[in-house]
Amino acid sequence: MGAQLRVYKRRIRSVTATKKITKAMEMIAASRVVKAQRKVAASAPYATELTRAVTAVGTGSNTKHPLTTEAQNPARAAVLLLTSDRGLAGAFNSNSIKAAEQLTARLERDGKQVDTYIVGRRGVAHYNFRERKVAESWTGFTDEPSYADAKRVAAPLIEAIEKETADGGVDELHIVYTEFVSMMTQTALDARLLPLRLDEVAAEAAPKGEILPLYDFEPSAEDVLDALLPRYVESRIYNALLQSAASKHAATRRAMKSATDNAGELINTLSRLANAARQAEITQEISEIVGGASALADATAGSDR
Amino acid sequence: MAAELHVELVAADRQVWSGEATLVVARTTSGDIGVMPGHQPLLGVLESGPVTIRTSDGGTVVAAVHGGFVSFADNKLSLLAEVAELSDEIDVQRAEQELERAKAEDDDEAKRRADVRLRAATAAR
Numbered sequence: 001m002g003a004q005l006r007v008y009k010r011r012i013r014s015v016t017a018t019k020k021i022t023k024a025m026e027m028i029a030a031s032r033v034v035k036a037q038r039k040v041a042a043s044a045p046y047a048t049e050l051t052r053a054v055t056a057v058g059t060g061s062n063t064k065h066p067l068t069t070e071a072q073n074p075a076r077a078a079v080l081l082l083t084s085d086r087g088l089a090g091a092f093n094s095n096s097i098k099a100a101e102q103l104t105a106r107l108e109r110d111g112k113q114v115d116t117y118i119v120g121r122r123g124v125a126h127y128n129f130r131e132r133k134v135a136e137s138w139t140g141f142t143d144e145p146s147y148a149d150a151k152r153v154a155a156p157l158i159e160a161i162e163k164e165t166a167d168g169g170v171d172e173l174h175i176v177y178t179e180f181v182s183m184m185t186q187t188a189l190d191a192r193l194l195p196l197r198l199d200e201v202a203a204e205a206a207p208k209g210e211i212l213p214l215y216d217f218e219p220s221a222e223d224v225l226d227a228l229l230p231r232y233v234e235s236r237i238y239n240a241l242l243q244s245a246a247s248k249h250a251a252t253r254r255a256m257k258s259a260t261d262n263a264g265e266l267i268n269t270l271s272r273l274a275n276a277a278r279q280a281e282i283t284q285e286i287s288e289i290v291g292g293a294s295a296l297a298d299a300t301a302g303s304d305r
Numbered sequence: 306m307a308a309e310l311h312v313e314l315v316a317a318d319r320q321v322w323s324g325e326a327t328l329v330v331a332r333t334t335s336g337d338i339g340v341m342p343g344h345q346p347l348l349g350v351l352e353s354g355p356v357t358i359r360t361s362d363g364g365t366v367v368a369a370v371h372g373g374f375v376s377f378a379d380n381k382l383s384l385l386a387e388v389a390e391l392s393d394e395i396d397v398q399r400a401e402q403e404l405e406r407a408k409a410e411d412d413d414e415a416k417r418r419a420d421v422r423l424r425a426a427t428a429a430r
Contacts, residue, residue: 009366039318042318042319042320043317043318043319045313045315045320046315046316046317047386048387049313049315049376049383049385050374052376052383053374053376053383053385056348056376056378057348062320097394110397146318147317147318147387150317211380213346213378214346215346215347215348215376216345216346216347216348216377217347217348217349218333218334218335218338218347218348218349218375219333219334219335219349219350223334223350224348224349224350224374227350227374227375228350231373231374231385231387234317234387235317238318278392
């Protein structure tokens with residue numbers, strides 16, 4: 001076998017192995033998307049009921065709460081960025097990081113100081129490499145986040161928002177996550193969690209303009225709101241974590257699918273090249289034999305005369 | 306047919322129980338509260354404790370609920386809990402072990418959680 005042909009054969013073998021791996025990763029991601037989607041759906045009843053309850057307290061009473069009132073001159077804002085622990089997901093992480101950077105730039109233009117909180121190793125690595133300050137970060141659960149993880153993430157954020165701005169607290173809380181629209185579409189977007197825009201929440205809870213009943217609060221509207229709002233933030237963060245996880249798996253699936261397709265194409269091209277190389281080798285051998293034979297024939301023909 | 310109310314018991318990550326009931330007893334921060342059909346709209350903060358649901362077919366469902374809310378309107382009662390377990394999902398042995406451990410480590414919160422689980426499990430028997 002010629003040297004060139006051997007090289008092609010070797011490359012085909014290695015690409016075939018890679019293709020097998022990417023194909024397996026694609027299938028794993030596909031099954032994980034379904035699982036993650038199911039989790040998103042399972043968390044929906046709690047989120048809907050909680051939103052309804054928040055709206056009920058917010059609109060049904062004239063309670064003022066630090067988590068619903070806008071500061072007059074917001075000076076500091078917290079941004080929570082959700083990325084994944086692992087790559088191989090196409091533009092998933094760079095999209096959400098880009099969205100976070102745009103949001104940060106916008107907030108800074110408005111004269112706010114931004115504290116960044118990050119979930120996911122990819123985001124942490126991005127910020128550390130650029131030596132940017134990260135207030136706090138969490139890693140290790142982005143593939144399958146649990147409610148306890150959401151609580152852990154939410155705790156310091158709620159603490160920061162309840163603190164006075166002068167003591168290092170923040171006035172606003174933004175979250176950047178990747179919304180799972182469909183298997184093919186996932187969009188990185190930012191949302192302001194706090195202070196709460198009650199009219200927006202109300203529109204979400206009662207889209208048909210239904211009127212919420214006048215509730216009796218037990219023990220009191222303030223206490224209910226006090227207990228309700230942190231849970232609301234936790235549930236929103238939980239939902240965002242789940243959606244990001246589903247989006248990440250969908251992005252992985254897509255990236256791995258195109259990698260598998262590319263590998264197939266590469267194998268085709270390489271096989272054609274290998275075939276051509278083999279044919280060239282044969283042609284050369286034949287022409288060598290023919291050439292040799294005719295040289296011999298010429299030589300013997302000359303000696304005869 | 307007796308008047309009924311619709312109950313949804315939801316935990317943060319799943320729906321635990323839903324169905325029709327005639328009476329629901331839950332523990333709020335200011336004491337136990339019983340909700341029957343036609344109750345005034347209510348929104349309350351729940352304590353860790355057992356929730357008893359008397360279903361319309363005469364049965365009783367007991368669940369251990371750790372923190373959350375109860376809201377009632379239009380004959381629909383929603384129990385929102387971060388963690389909720391039905392009594393038949395509770396592993397009594399494990400809860401007992403946890404209680405022992407919590408006592409040994411002097412962890413008040415874990416002690417209360419295990420205690421609520423045990424109470425819910427025994428109340429259903």
